[in-house]
Amino acid sequence: MKRSSRHSARAQEEVELVERLKKGDEAAFAEVVRRHQDRIFSLVYRMVSNPQEAEDVAQDVFISFYTSIESFRGDCSLSTWLYRIAVNQSRNRLKYLKIRREHRDSSFHERQQRGIEEKETLAGASFQAHVPRPDHLAAGRELERIVAGALDALPPDQRSLIVCRDIEGLSYQEMVEIFDLPLGTLKSRLHRARLALKDEVSRRWK
Amino acid sequence: MTHEQVRERLSDYIEGSLSEEEHGLVEEHLTTCDSCRAELDALEKTLSMLSSLAPLQAPEGFASSVRYKMRRRGRRQRRTEVSHGLRQKVPYETTAVIMLFIVMAIYLMLFIFRSLDFEFEPSPPKEAVPSRPQPRPMSPGRNPPTRGARAPRGPLPDTTIAPSRSMAVERSRPVPSR
Numbered sequence: 001m002k003r004s005s006r007h008s009a010r011a012q013e014e015v016e017l018v019e020r021l022k023k024g025d026e027a028a029f030a031e032v033v034r035r036h037q038d039r040i041f042s043l044v045y046r047m048v049s050n051p052q053e054a055e056d057v058a059q060d061v062f063i064s065f066y067t068s069i070e071s072f073r074g075d076c077s078l079s080t081w082l083y084r085i086a087v088n089q090s091r092n093r094l095k096y097l098k099i100r101r102e103h104r105d106s107s108f109h110e111r112q113q114r115g116i117e118e119k120e121t122l123a124g125a126s127f128q129a130h131v132p133r134p135d136h137l138a139a140g141r142e143l144e145r146i147v148a149g150a151l152d153a154l155p156p157d158q159r160s161l162i163v164c165r166d167i168e169g170l171s172y173q174e175m176v177e178i179f180d181l182p183l184g185t186l187k188s189r190l191h192r193a194r195l196a197l198k199d200e201v202s203r204r205w206k
Numbered sequence: 207m208t209h210e211q212v213r214e215r216l217s218d219y220i221e222g223s224l225s226e227e228e229h230g231l232v233e234e235h236l237t238t239c240d241s242c243r244a245e246l247d248a249l250e251k252t253l254s255m256l257s258s259l260a261p262l263q264a265p266e267g268f269a270s271s272v273r274y275k276m277r278r279r280g281r282r283q284r285r286t287e288v289s290h291g292l293r294q295k296v297p298y299e300t301t302a303v304i305m306l307f308i309v310m311a312i313y314l315m316l317f318i319f320r321s322l323d324f325e326f327e328p329s330p331p332k333e334a335v336p337s338r339p340q341p342r343p344m345s346p347g348r349n350p351p352t353r354g355a356r357a358p359r360g361p362l363p364d365t366t367i368a369p370s371r372s373m374a375v376e377r378s379r380p381v382p383s384r
Contacts, residue, residue: 026273033269041264055265062272063279147255166256191217198252 014078021069033062036079039168040086046163047090047156048097049148057093061086076177084178087164091156150200158193165190207231212242216249 020028040061045054064085072081151159164170164178176183212235218224219232236243 030269030273033272037264037268038262041268042262045262046259051265055268055271058264058268059272059275063276066276143255144259147259162256166253167259169257187217188214191214194217194249194252195213197256198249201252201255202248 015074018069018072018074018078021066029062029066032065032078032082036082037062039079040082043083043086043163043168044090046151046167047087047159048093049152053093053097057089058086061089064089076174080174080177083164083170083174087160087178091160094156094159146201146204149204150197153200154193154196158189158196161186161190161193162197166194207235209235209239209242212236212239213245216246219246220250220253 017028017031021032037058041054041058044058044061045051048054048057061082065082072078076084151162154162161175161179164175165172170178172183172186175181175186179186181189212232215224215228215232219229222229224232236246
């Protein structure tokens with residue numbers, strides 16, 4: 001009973017927030033950014049594996065959200081809608097980055113080396129705040145490096161499924177709305193993505 | 207259950223979303239099949255790695271960066287909309303007609319001013335203007351004017367066109383002595 005009343009209060013609050021957003025209230029927009037910035041940044045970062053790109057894409061996500069708020073009909077929650085935009089923009093950026101990388105002159109070896117160094121630095125940075133002990137830090141870095149490398153090896157569609165479900169912990173209901181897929185299809189694609197990731201992790205672990 | 211059937215259900219088995227009957231069948235297979243057991247262990251380890259990743263936070267000043275970027279884009283978009291809107295509202299044909307009217311108006315104004323004997327500087331007739339400026343006879347003891355120096359004022363050449371009244375008044379004024 002208590003739970004349902006809290007849920008309806010939150011839904012009512014969200015409706016009011018959307019109304020304010022549709023009127024162009026900047027304070028309402030600031031509120032949305034404040035509430036969701038960490039989760040959106042986290043999702044985008046796990047997708048693109050680069051802090052600058054992640055920040056840029058996450059900013060674009062909020063701007064797209066604000067500029068398209070008129071088309072929000074309230075079929076899903078605001079956070080789900082934001083996730084949908086984030087997933088689509090991350091996928092597009094990955095495709096763009098892939099094309100750009102292919103056109104670069106630098107050799108394959110140099111690129112790989114740079115990527116590994118960059119990920120090591122990032123992994124360390126992201127873990128520093130949460131894992132203060134040196135042995136944990138080293139373990140965290142290694143873990144991040146392996147997972148980031150394995151995720152990078154997956155196609156964007158598979159990566160987005162794993163990031164949403166297994167890293168960000170979204171529910172299947174939310175994922176059905178984000179990816180616009182039937183539950184069965186979604187689950188079977190997620191399973192295939194997990195198996196592919198498992199193979200990549202096993203390969204890197206050795 | 208075959209190996210393939212079991213491996214297809216490993217994710218659901220880990221998440222506990224299989225029916226009771228299917229769960230039993232998979233478990234039974236796993237107790238006897240080492241390769242499927244190994245597959246399950248590897249998958250569980252991968253998922254636990256993913257869930258143990260640290261949550262990330264947006265960089266400092268993220269919200270203000272979003273606002274700044276949005277304003278910058280808004281200005282750019284407004285500029286584009288204005289130029290696009292103008293182009294849509296005023297098509298090329300209309301612009302051409304307006305330009306034609308402006309040219310005609312200027313021509314008409316010039317014509318009216320001329321007919322009203324407006325104060326324009328009359329150009330001297332061709333036969334009255336000497337082809338080359340005649341050098342003034344120099345008085346003894348005076349240096350010739352240097353280049354760029356102002357020529358001394360002499361009598362105006364005769365013109366065949368009668369000067370306008372205002373010019374006549376101007377000329378009749380006494381030249382102030384220096």
